[in-house]
Amino acid sequence: MKQPPVGFINTVLRDGHQSLAATRMTTQQMLPVAPLLDEAGFTGLETWGGATIDACLRFLGENPFDRLRALKKVAPRTPQLMLLRGQNIVQYTSFPDDVVEAFVRATAVAGCDIFRIFDALNDPANLRTAIRAVRATGKHARGEICYTTSPVHTLDRFISFGKELAELGCHSLAIKDMSGVLTPHVTAALVGGLRKATGLEVAVHSHDTAGLAVASYLAAVEAGASAVEVSICPFANGTAQPDTLRMLAALEGHPRRPQHFDTALLQKIRETLEPAYAELKTFTSPANERTDPDILALQIPGGMLSNFRSQLKDLKMADREEEVCHEIPRVREALGWIPLVTPTSQIVGTQAMLNVKFGPWKNFAPAAREIALGKYGRTPGPIEPRIRDLAAELSGEDPVTCRPADLLAPGMPDLRREAAEAGLPDSDEACVLFAMFPQQTRDWFAGKRPDPPAPPKPAAPAAPRKRNMRITVAGRTQEAHVEEWS
Numbered sequence: 001m002k003q004p005p006v007g008f009i010n011t012v013l014r015d016g017h018q019s020l021a022a023t024r025m026t027t028q029q030m031l032p033v034a035p036l037l038d039e040a041g042f043t044g045l046e047t048w049g050g051a052t053i054d055a056c057l058r059f060l061g062e063n064p065f066d067r068l069r070a071l072k073k074v075a076p077r078t079p080q081l082m083l084l085r086g087q088n089i090v091q092y093t094s095f096p097d098d099v100v101e102a103f104v105r106a107t108a109v110a111g112c113d114i115f116r117i118f119d120a121l122n123d124p125a126n127l128r129t130a131i132r133a134v135r136a137t138g139k140h141a142r143g144e145i146c147y148t149t150s151p152v153h154t155l156d157r158f159i160s161f162g163k164e165l166a167e168l169g170c171h172s173l174a175i176k177d178m179s180g181v182l183t184p185h186v187t188a189a190l191v192g193g194l195r196k197a198t199g200l201e202v203a204v205h206s207h208d209t210a211g212l213a214v215a216s217y218l219a220a221v222e223a224g225a226s227a228v229e230v231s232i233c234p235f236a237n238g239t240a241q242p243d244t245l246r247m248l249a250a251l252e253g254h255p256r257r258p259q260h261f262d263t264a265l266l267q268k269i270r271e272t273l274e275p276a277y278a279e280l281k282t283f284t285s286p287a288n289e290r291t292d293p294d295i296l297a298l299q300i301p302g303g304m305l306s307n308f309r310s311q312l313k314d315l316k317m318a319d320r321e322e323e324v325c326h327e328i329p330r331v332r333e334a335l336g337w338i339p340l341v342t343p344t345s346q347i348v349g350t351q352a353m354l355n356v357k358f359g360p361w362k363n364f365a366p367a368a369r370e371i372a373l374g375k376y377g378r379t380p381g382p383i384e385p386r387i388r389d390l391a392a393e394l395s396g397e398d399p400v401t402c403r404p405a406d407l408l409a410p411g412m413p414d415l416r417r418e419a420a421e422a423g424l425p426d427s428d429e430a431c432v433l434f435a436m437f438p439q440q441t442r443d444w445f446a447g448k449r450p451d452p453p454a455p456p457k458p459a460a461p462a463a464p465r466k467r468n469m470r471i472t473v474a475g476r477t478q479e480a481h482v483e484e485w486s
Helices: 012-021 034-040 052-060 064-074 097-110 128-137 155-168 184-198 213-222 244-250 263-279 294-298 302-314 318-334 344-358 366-372 385-395 412-421 428-436 438-445
Strands: 007-010 044-049 080-084 114-117 140-146 172-176 202-205 227-230
Touching (some): 012 034, 012 044, 012 263, 034 064, 034 263, 044 052, 044 114, 064 080, 097 128, 097 412, 114 128, 128 140, 128 155, 140 155, 155 172, 172 184, 202 213, 302 318, 302 344, 344 366
Parallel strands (some): 007 227, 044 080, 080 114, 140 172, 172 202, 202 227
8 A cells, every 4th residue: 555755743943953052942043933844844843842941941031831832823733742751751850640740731731732752761651641641631642662772672672662652542653763873774673563563653753963864764764654853954963853855855756755845945944043053053063963973882862972072071081081981881781771861861971970980880879879779660671789789778778669650649739839839820830840940930930030042243263162061960859950862
């Protein structure tokens, strides 16, 4: 049977600028281009979630829900997507079920149509509540399979996880390749296997960090993927998704190539985005725009890799980069071969630096301890017994053997009370922001807001500046600042 054209989901208003410009694009920079994206005929627009909510409050002086409403108003026709970290929502710790449900309700009301729901460990228990909550709003629940490679990550295991997501009620599935390490053959096998095992549509999300994304997308199209995720220059390629025009060119002559895109309109979109990219030059870097084959060996997400190198320089460990990078797979193995995606990428990277600087496991990061104790959920492989025992000894706690959220009491009643006492609205929207970012939420409602990034002053080319990003272990601390790669 003839298959329909593959869909293109555009990520420029979320992952595109998160991956290439530290998530610093403002709503005002988005509003001119959003109607053009809406007109272009994309299957969906990823506009929210991931780091954007933190960045809105912490750096841009914006209410993230206002952004979602504004974008929905100017781009009403195209379904809008967000990235949701399951029980972590968009933070780095688990929240009670009723807080997750309130967040989903508020997000659906504000204009989100499709929820990309993932868990850093691929633990279905951490996704159950979010999937159920999305379905209760009548919105689309897309289950994300975080792709990585390790001795315990096999094709059969990924397909088995896809079947679990389908049983939990996901309307569709996606392969989330946050590091850009999917290869064409594996992509084809995984897309085909998931479609056959679940009967659901399968989309593919990748990053072009290693230069493989276009080839893998072509394999996905051949295998029957419903959609691939693309961005648009200048917020495309490198550590972001492949450019839309580039992907159209790669599919030239293919029976599933979308035919409705107007290349003149796509060029206009690019030209409309160019000033914003120039204004954000403090947060961009040529290193993020180029292909970096190191990712194939290191398994480090591209955005993390650039930040990682900056962090090593700050710690005066730049000369030990190779040691630290080789330590990362050892830490991954000790912690059950966890995928590297927010927040696990930051946790593993930091522990690897600590191991090199102070000696193996002499300084055990709190968040790494919590992974070893099962507080983030079920790891793909077994925790090394000596590491689990050390974590228990240092923390004075026994390992968690149930779903971590089952240990949490309902949170909304207290949040509504605390919000009211702080002079905040007691709505779902205000309360969930207060739960995740209490100080920033207080400041926003009090009118204490950071200035948005200033446009750069015209000047002669200067020496490269460091990106304003750090790898910071958040653990259970909700006020932590982590520039993440999702």
